[in-house]
Amino acid sequence: MPRNSASRDLFPGALEMMILQSLRQRPMHGYALVKHIQQVSDDLLQIEEGSLYPALQRMLREGWLECETGISAKNRPTRIYRLTDTGLRHLEQEISSFERMFAGITRVLAISQA
Structure with a gap:
């Protein structure tokens, strides 16, 4: 089934x-968390529970x-x-890495449009 081009997977770590x-x-x-990300992104990002809770468990194990x-x-009881x-x-560290990556992508896109 073709993917909706308006709906993309997040890059690793996003x-x-x-x-x-x-x-x-x-x-x-x-x-x-799901509602906060959805609201702050003006509904551009929809986080599924099937992605959220495994990510939270990984982050707990990492000590983050x-x-x-x-x-x-x-x-109701909740975590x-x-x-x-x-x-x-x-x-x-991740924000710094993302900003460098985004700057590089922006430069490539700027050249492609010239």
Whole structure:
């Protein structure tokens, strides 16, 4: 089945970078993360639970996040994720790497349009 060209997969590390940046603002549970990324991106990015929760588990194992049990707005138990100092350092490295990559892509695209 042909892919919708308006809907693209994220590049490796993009989901983790967005999660870390979102949690830099405040601790959140998984559903709040999905909604936050969707809202901030003006609905351009839709994060599926099937991608989110495995990413959160990887990030917990890496020590980039920690979590605690909390209560959701619907009065249900939930895991609240928080950025660690290690996660903040990793985020800053990833942002720097992304900015270099984006600058290179921008230069190539500028030449192609000339």
